[in-house]
Amino acid sequence: MTRIVLLNNVDHHDLSVAVTHGAAFGDAVNQVLVFATEWQDLQREYPILFRRMEDGRLQSVALVGLERDENLFLRDGAWHARYVPALHQRGPFSIGLTRTEDGSDGEPMIHVDLDHPRIVDRDTHTDAGGRQAVFLPHGGNTPYLENVSEVLRRIHAGVAANDALFDAFEAERLIEPVALEIILSETSKYTLEDFYTISGERLAALDGAALARLHAQGFLQLAFSAVASLSNVTRLIDLKTNRLPGA
Numbered sequence: 001m002t003r004i005v006l007l008n009n010v011d012h013h014d015l016s017v018a019v020t021h022g023a024a025f026g027d028a029v030n031q032v033l034v035f036a037t038e039w040q041d042l043q044r045e046y047p048i049l050f051r052r053m054e055d056g057r058l059q060s061v062a063l064v065g066l067e068r069d070e071n072l073f074l075r076d077g078a079w080h081a082r083y084v085p086a087l088h089q090r091g092p093f094s095i096g097l098t099r100t101e102d103g104s105d106g107e108p109m110i111h112v113d114l115d116h117p118r119i120v121d122r123d124t125h126t127d128a129g130g131r132q133a134v135f136l137p138h139g140g141n142t143p144y145l146e147n148v149s150e151v152l153r154r155i156h157a158g159v160a161a162n163d164a165l166f167d168a169f170e171a172e173r174l175i176e177p178v179a180l181e182i183i184l185s186e187t188s189k190y191t192l193e194d195f196y197t198i199s200g201e202r203l204a205a206l207d208g209a210a211l212a213r214l215h216a217q218g219f220l221q222l223a224f225s226a227v228a229s230l231s232n233v234t235r236l237i238d239l240k241t242n243r244l245p246g247a
Helices: 036-042 143-171 200-204 208-216 220-243
Strands: 004-006 016-018 031-034 048-052 058-063 093-099 105-113 131-133 175-185 188-198
Touching: 004 093, 031 036, 036 058, 036 143, 036 220, 048 220, 058 143, 058 220, 093 143, 105 143, 143 175, 175 220, 188 200, 188 220, 200 220, 208 220
Parallel strands: none
Antiparallel strands: 004 105, 016 131, 031 058, 048 058, 048 188, 093 105, 175 188
């Protein structure tokens, strides 16, 4: 169940949010929906892959584990990486469009799900280091809420750019299917299928006109980021190996 309302500093002046990470907050997953607006941060930590949705559209995901419900970056209530994907930073907050008097979409505004598991009541006994206030005592935004606002802007912009980005990649024939076969030992093997990626070979072979088209749209660097991110598969293998019995 959700109870999503427009955030304001009157009704929610004493609102606090749990900022630790764990399965209770939906962090125990092996892949995370991500957006092109965060690829340059993501590519330093995770493999970025693409999935084709039922409607044929492509979406990007960051791979964080090899098994179902496995997040190899999750340990002791923390997400151990230099960058946490935006959907797992936003907490109980989302962007919603208000309606104007004529029924058209208004300005995007921050909403909060008051039934979200991260919501902490003022009287709840939770380690103060594991929660953040949303508003200052006088009603202004806390640094935490300012950061959430930036995360939400990044998500909002990423959603808006998604279709144009993948249309451009497909127009240049850069998208190709990929299957990852990971062998840790004779008894520990993983095959990750139904993914797509950017073809590094085709990207390197693009002519000047194609490179200019991608650059003009702001997509060329993103293509290189996606390709570079695949080197992080090795990091996932190392993290998984360290969790194996006897490691």
